Structure formats: C-alpha cells, structure tokens
Amino acid sequence: MRSYPLYINGQDRDGQGWNYTVKASALLADPMGTFNLKRALDLGQMDPSEAPAEVVMGRSAWGERREGAEALEAAARASREFARMPLDVRRAMAEDYHDAIVERAEEFVEILIWEGHPRRLAEWELRGIIEGTAPETLDWMFAQLHSEVEQGERRIVFSRKPDGVVCLNPPQNAAGSNSALGFAAIAAGNALVVKAPRSTPLSVMFLYREIVAPILDRHGAPTGTLNIISGETKQILRQWTTSPLVDDVMFFGDSTVGLKLGADCEAAGKKAVLELSGNDAIVVWEDADLETAATAMCECFYGSSQICMVPKHAIVHPDVADELIERVLERVREIRPGYPEDPDVLLSPVLKADRYFSTLAEAREAGAKVLCGGRRVDTTGAPSEQGFFLEPSVVRVDGLAESRMLACVREETFFPLLPVIVPTEDERTGLLDRVIDFMNANEYGLRNSVWASDPSVIDRFVTEVTNAGLLKVNQSHISFAAPLATHGGTGRTGGPHGEMHYPILRTSHLQGAAVVPSGTYSSEQLAAEVGLPERVAI
DSSP states (O other), X not given: OEEEOEEETTEEXXXXXXXXXXXXXXXXXXXXXXXXXXXXXXXXXSOGGGSOTTTEEEEEEEOOHHHHHHHHHHHHHHHHHHTTXXXXXXXXXXXXXXXXXXXXXXXXXXXXXXXXXXXXXXXXXXXXXXHHTSHHHHHHHHHHHEEEEEETTEEEEEEEEEOSEEEEEXXXXXXXXXXXXXXXXXXXXXXXXXXXXXSSOHHHHIIIIIIIHHHHHHTTOOTTSEEEEEOOHHHHHHHXXXXXXXXXXXXXXXXXXXXXXXXXXXXXXXXXXXXXXXOEEEEEOXXXXXXXXXXXXXXXXXXXXXXXXXXEEEEXXXXXXXXXXXXHHHHHTTOOOOOTTOTTOOOOOOSOOHHHHHHHHHHHHTTOEEEEOOSEEOTTSOBOTTOSEEOOEEEEEEOHHHHTTSHHHHSOOOSSEEEEEEOOXXXXXXXXXXXXXXXXXXXXXXXXXXXOOOHHHHHHHHHHOOSOSEXXXXXXXXXXXXXXXXXXXXXXXXXXXXXEEOHHHHTEEEEEEEEOOTTOOOHHHHHHHTSOOTTOOO
C-alpha cells in the first residue's frame, strides 16, 4: 500500500488522519462492501494491515488549519530564496520533470485507473502533461521569461518575476493530471502549496511527492519550496484568500464557485488563476471530412463527458447533418461502460444522474429528438435502475437560434449527452456569420473546434472566433499541440482575465529594466533626457 503523509517544509507529517484509496473497480463490483471497508479505514476503526491488498491501494494524510498555516509559512520563507534560483537551473528542473513523467508513465496511469479513470482517459490525461512539458513547449515558455535588447550603450531587459507563493487547488474529477500544471509555477520561480482533494488524493500525492520533490532536492531548491497538504476545501480556500502570505491562487472547479473565489482574491489583492467549467463547441461545415469529424464528435463521451475540455455540443451544416449523425450513431453504439482497467472502456460512472434525466426531458419537451441513450446501465451495458453508468445520448436540435434556450446547449453538462444543432432553412442566409456569432455568444470559452475544407471558411473561424482559449481546425478536439498550452479559456471558463493559460506566465509578472554603464551620462545629458526629444518641434 502506498502511504503519503503531508509534506511541509521538507518534512513528512502525519496530519490529523488518513484518507484511504480503494480501487474503483472494487467499488463497482461490490459498492456497499467496499464503501464500508473504506469508511472503517478512514475512521480508524480497522487496522490497515488487515485490509485486502487487492482492494486498498494507498492512503494519504489530511490536516487542518494548523498544517495549512505551517505550509504557507514554509512557502513564504522559501519563496524569497527560490526566486533567486537561476533561470537555467529552473529550465533543467522542468526538463527533468518531463523526463520523469515519461519514465513513470505507466505507474501514473495505473494510479489514475485506481481512482476511477478508464485507461483510455488516463492515457489521454498523461499525454497532456507530456505535451505541456515537451521541449518545444519549454523552449517557448522560457523564452518569454527573459529577453534583452541593445540600444547603443543602453541595455533593455524584459524579465518575468515570480509572484511569490502560489497555492493550487486541483479539481476532484481529474486531480492528478490538472495538478501537474502547478510545476510551471515552480518553474517561474514561485514556492508552491498543493492541496490534494480528499476524494482523490493519491495521484496528486504521487506526482508531487515522488516526482517533483526529488527534482527540487536534486537541484538545491530551498526547503519549503514545495508543500503538499489535504483537508476540507472551503476551510483551506478561506485560509488562502485571507492570508497575507499568499500571492496567487490557482483554482480548478465549478464556474460559480471559481468566479466568487476570483472576486475574493481580487478584493484581497491576490491574483486568481482560474480553470473553470467548459461548454465547448465542435462545428462541422458542409465540405468537412465527415468520417473523422464523426470520430471527433464522439470525443464528447470520454469519461462520460465529465471532463471540461471535451466537445459539449455540435453545430452541423444542414447539408451534411443526416449523414454525419448516422456516422456518429454508428460509433456511439460501440461505446460501452465497464471496469476502468479495460482498455476498450470509455465511460465513467455518473453518480449524480438526476440532472441528466431532467436535461434530457427538457430537450424532449422542446421538440428535440433523442436519437439514442437515455437509460441507466450497469457495467455490462444492461439497463439497470441501480446502474452507475448512463448510456451515451445524442440529441438532435433543429434551429440555431432556439437551441440556446435548452440547458443541454446553454450550460456545461457533466454527463454523456451530445446535442447536435442543425440550422433550419430559414437560417441558411448568412449561416457562417450566424454560427460564428453563436460561438462567440457562449458564456464559456475553453476550446472550440472546426471541421471544414474551404480555406476562406477556415480563415473566418480563425480570425473571428474570439471566445476560446484554443481553436482546433480539422484535428481532434481534445488532443494537445505543443507548444500551445493545454488549458485556459475566456468567459465563465477563465474569468475576466481568462485566456490560453500558461501557468509559468500567469504566476509571474513582467518587469522592465534599462541599464547603462556608470558614467555614461553627464548632468546636462540627464536634463536633456527628460525634456522633449529633438525631433519634436514646438
């Protein structure tokens, strides 16, 4: 069994108790028995040595306000020294981080599977970490941190300085992979406090305790540069937003909660780096490659759509809608539930299914056509009122303008439902303008993708779609393309300062310097420099 204490000021700490990680497949096979086993372990009512090794995979410590305060104090002390760490050393750390992720890829994937991620989803998540730290990505990012321009005897310096202490709260649904972005804050020269969620702490603990901490030690980072805690989320976030020791808060989660946190941070003079909900669009134009477009549309169902950056709705040109929908349905019929270890399984359990059924009912009542899905199923795919899975659903919605009235189009959905919006005959006039306006009116702005052949149509989308962190054209919606960032968005996805999100930039700030050798200027020259330049005549 893996065992991860808290990690504060370079020391392991037991904290106030332990959260035990049980295999997700064991929960699916025996929900009540496995739940009771975990509960007994979490409450200290059972000796861990008596727990079945094939079910209990690890444990992670959790703490309270005292441990949280000590982590912030350690980070604040370390931040001043670590900020002086040379850029080339931090670049070497980032390269080591990438290499370690690659080397321990299967180990990381296995832990994600224990936490309930289907293997295909876990491998995709790991691919994002690898692309986000690939050599071409590091080249681009580190080039932004320092540059110089010579102007005669004057040297102009552009340098990004670390903000200081960065606190990271990853999401529960994909804690390990999203927490990996925190290393970029370290690469920027910040000290980092990471909160592992109590529901899925193991992957976060593994990443930072077994990969990041040894890298920092090897390169001589000061004690306290990294601190790993776990505990009650609201309490920890309140501690971060009110502490004078915290400079930045990186928050992953729900938009309503995140935007409120962002406002609290701004009121307290802190920077909020927000990764919130998504409601991505995929557009398929009349001249698109329908075969590959249909495959990309089905990326909606990765992890039962409980991932923010999968396509959440499709907009399909009416001339190809019928054919494309049939291709999509053929693929959806092959998507099945099952245990996360199975490499053919794509769906994850959906525990809060009520909203799925109410959203589906609303769409039906409004005239949308439910083309497939709509039932609870068990791990075999058989209908079951007690099933943990939901059948993938495709809903046809006719009318671009009317579709925004439906919750399945307007809001982020965290269940396997793909609305396919088909513009009506009345909307053909100026259809390209209508579609672009529709995309830009989305309250969320994580990713968008477009499938088309006409270069002029593609250029219109690239030029005029402004509401997204990333636009993909004729590619997988969910794939990664180094050196482009893996995360970030506008609107309710990233807040008022949202954009494509490079944490190394978002947790640093640009400082300029103008340097000349001593004795370069006389008093007369100094006086002349603050007057109007000679080229200006008055």
